[in-house]
Amino acid sequence: MGVMRIGHASLRVMDMAAAVKHYENVLGLKTMMVDKAGNTYLKCWDEWDKYSLILTPSDRAGLNHVAYKVENDSDLDTLKAKIEAWGVKTTELPEGTLPSTGRMLQFNLPSGHEMRLYAMKEYVGTEVGTTNPDPWPDGMKGAGAHWLDHLLLMCEMNPPEGINTVADNTRFMTEALDFFLTEQVLVGPAGDMQAATWMSRTTTPHDIAFVGGPKSGLHHIAYFLDSWHDVLKAADVMAKNKVKIDVAPTRHGITRGETIYFFDPSGNRNETFAGLGYLAQRDRPVTTWTEDQLGSGIFYHTGEMVASFTDVYT
Amino acid sequence: MIFDSRTKLSVCIANTGESYPCALDESLLRGMLKLGRKGVRAGCVNGGCGVCKVRIVEGTVKPLGPVSRAHVSAEEERCGITLACRVAPVTAVRIEAIGKFERPFSKEPAIAAGTSTTLLTTQQEGDM
Numbered sequence: 236m237g238v239m240r241i242g243h244a245s246l247r248v249m250d251m252a253a254a255v256k257h258y259e260n261v262l263g264l265k266t267m268m269v270d271k272a273g274n275t276y277l278k279c280w281d282e283w284d285k286y287s288l289i290l291t292p293s294d295r296a297g298l299n300h301v302a303y304k305v306e307n308d309s310d311l312d313t314l315k316a317k318i319e320a321w322g323v324k325t326t327e328l329p330e331g332t333l334p335s336t337g338r339m340l341q342f343n344l345p346s347g348h349e350m351r352l353y354a355m356k357e358y359v360g361t362e363v364g365t366t367n368p369d370p371w372p373d374g375m376k377g378a379g380a381h382w383l384d385h386l387l388l389m390c391e392m393n394p395p396e397g398i399n400t401v402a403d404n405t406r407f408m409t410e411a412l413d414f415f416l417t418e419q420v421l422v423g424p425a426g427d428m429q430a431a432t433w434m435s436r437t438t439t440p441h442d443i444a445f446v447g448g449p450k451s452g453l454h455h456i457a458y459f460l461d462s463w464h465d466v467l468k469a470a471d472v473m474a475k476n477k478v479k480i481d482v483a484p485t486r487h488g489i490t491r492g493e494t495i496y497f498f499d500p501s502g503n504r505n506e507t508f509a510g511l512g513y514l515a516q517r518d519r520p521v522t523t524w525t526e527d528q529l530g531s532g533i534f535y536h537t538g539e540m541v542a543s544f545t546d547v548y549t
Numbered sequence: 550m551i552f553d554s555r556t557k558l559s560v561c562i563a564n565t566g567e568s569y570p571c572a573l574d575e576s577l578l579r580g581m582l583k584l585g586r587k588g589v590r591a592g593c594v595n596g597g598c599g600v601c602k603v604r605i606v607e608g609t610v611k612p613l614g615p616v617s618r619a620h621v622s623a624e625e626e627r628c629g630i631t632l633a634c635r636v637a638p639v640t641a642v643r644i645e646a647i648g649k650f651e652r653p654f655s656k657e658p659a660i661a662a663g664t665s666t667t668l669l670t671t672q673q674e675g676d677m
Contacts, residue, residue, distance in 0.1 A: 249596060249615035295619040296597030479594040502597015502617065547592035547600055549617075 237314065237413050238436045241443070242304035242353060243286060244386055244456050246503050247293035251275065253500035254290050261476050261497075262458055262505065263379040264288060267359070270334055279458065280362040280372050281381040285335045288383060288456075296501040296549035298453035300349035301386055302339065303412075303442075308354040311340050314412065318342055321411040330355075345403035346390035347451045377476075378469035378507050380458035385441050387454040389548050392447030394428060401445045402429040408443070409434075417441060417515050418489050418522040420529060430526075433490060440490040440512040452548045455496060457506035463493050469507045470495050482544055488535040489524060496544060503549050558638040562588035563606055563645040571638050576613055577603070578633040589646045594634045600648040601633040608642030 248254035255275055258264045264277040267286050276286035284304070291299055305311060315325050318340075328339040328351070337355030344350055362372035371379070390400040408414040417440045420431035433441040446454060460466055466484050473480055473495070481496040481504060491512040497505055513519075524532035531538040533545070557570035560577055565588045571580030578601050582591055592598035599620025606629075616632045633644065 249617065253614075294615070295617040296593075297619070481593075498593040498595050498597070500595050500614075502593030502595040504593070542590075543592050543600075547598045549593070549597045549619075 236306055237310055238303045238352065239306050240304055240437055241287075241383055241385060242284070242302040242356065243289060244301050244383065245289040245291060245299035246453075246456070246499075246501075247295055247297050247299060248290050248499070248501040248503070249293060249296065250500055251290060251292050257476075257478070257499050258288060258290070259376060261377045261472055261478055262507070263375050263377040268334065276334070278359075279380050279382050280375060282383070283358060283361050284356040285359050286356075289333070296503050298348065298386075298388075298503075298549075300341075300351055301388075301443075302351040302353055303436075304356065305352050305354050308337070311338065311352060311354055314352060315340055317411045321407060323407065323411070344388075344390075344400075345407055346388060346400035346445065348388050348390075377472045378458070378460060378465070380460060380507060382459050384439070384457045384459040384508070385443055386456045387444040387446060389448040389450070389452045389454050390445045391449070391451045392430065393449070394423065399428065399447065400451065401432060401447045404445045405429060405432045405434065412436075414442070415515075415517045416521050417519070418524065420446075420489075420524045420526070420532065422526040422529075426525060431524075435515040438515050440492075440515050448548070453503060454548045455504035455506045457508055460507050460509040462509050466493050466495055466507060466509050473497050481547075482534070482541055485537075486535045488528075488532040489522075501549075504547075559641040560638060561641075561643045563643055564588060573639075574637060576634045576637055577610070577642070577644065581633070589633045589644070590648050591634075596632055596635045599632065601646075602648035603631060603633045603644040603646055605629040605631065605636075606643040606645050609639040610636035610642060611639050613637055 258277055264279055266275055266277050268276045273292050275290045277288045278286045318325050323342050325340050325342040328341050330338045335357035337353055340352040363369050390404055392399050392401055414434040414436050417435050418433040419429055422428050422430040431446040433444045436442050470484050479498045484495050486493050491510055492508040493510045494506055494508040499505055530540050555572040557572050559568050560571045561568040567588055569581055569584050569586045571577055578589055581589055590600040592600040596614055596616045613635050616635045621630055
């Protein structure tokens with residue numbers, strides 16, 4: 236019941252042909268359809284619903300919205316009541332607002348980001364099927380990403396003004412959408428200010444993450460790979476394709492993820508990562524990172540922050 | 550780069566007075582990063598994040614791709630403001646870096662103190 240997992244992200248891109256080439260050839264997604272407005276819908280080989288990424292033509296980069304899939308259609312009504320009771324306005328978008336997708340519940344997080352919930356999206360199946368499936372399909376391109384796993388949203392935070400939408404979002408996701416907290420960064424003189432949080436509905440360390448910044452935006456969308464070796468190979472693919480790598484293969488302290496960060500041709504940051512991290516559970520104690528050790532939390536090996544990684548987003 | 554025989558033009562960064570050679574088919578930012586030089590901040594290097602915003606003070610450049618309207622308005626573009634990652638030199642140029650990093654956690658002294666040293670890390674990374 237309730238939210239199951241991330242369903243799709245809708246990104247703005249400034250050069251559609253370059254964007255499609257990137258998501259197909261570097262990440263290994265396939266284009267599933269293009270609508271009349273020129274929006275392109277793509278999915279990974281291991282995903283079974285019709286699409287997990289929408290690219291929309293624009294004069295700038297960034298996130299249009301992120302959508303999560305709920306288990307039952309009636310969950311949309313239950314969650315609408317909970318979201319509105321929390322004090323967030325919702326709009327119901329009828330079936331067909333997005334192709335191959337049922338009705339959606341639309342609202343804005345306290346940070347301003349648009350989120351949508353839906354229960355139905357056309358089933359097309361994974362590329363290996365469900366009967367005696369092979370572990371992976373032939374003809375994979377690039378990194379061969381399995382699925383869109385999570386995203387990280389930069390959330391307006393200005394403590395002197397009393398603004399902390401990281402904390403607001405975290406409370407909203409917990410109370411209205413029943414996510415649970417897995418890790419957090421606590422800062423400030425008393426070490427009690429939530430400057431970043433990682434939250435889950437599945438059994439992985441994060442289905443969404445929030446980090447404080449001067450203004451709200453998109454930090455990255457992340458794709459799942461099987462192993463550390465696949466992370467290395469993904470970096471090779473990026474080098475082959477002259478992709479701008481932001482952070483070469485390394486490990487996060489936070490979530491224990493093995494990772495690479497890079498940019499799509501419009502400057503939207505992508506991540507390919509591997510590693511389960513740990514089994515995220517509602518009764519697992521929350522991990523806390525303190526301000527003096529945050530460098531190790533972000534990049535575990537060097538313990539040093541990378542300015543482009545912490546300060547640049549769309 | 551001794552082994553790079555391509556024709557290059559000089560790019561002078563007005564803020565620091567430093568100059569570097571940039572190939573005709575290479576963005577001003579890539580040219581700088583390749584040589585491990587500094588002066589213009591580097592982010593996505595793909596026209597989206599805006600941190601490499603520059604004013605073309607002297608000389609002519611040609612566009613290599615779209616720049617985000619969230620960071621460079623049409624009016625600014627007419628006045629010679631663009632992103633260093635999206636233009637290549639046509640003549641020798643003099644540029645002024647005007648992009649800003651907007652730092653998350655900037656109110657936190659422990660982290661703000663660390664940022665000046667990590668800027669160096671980013672610049673070195675661009676050299677790889």
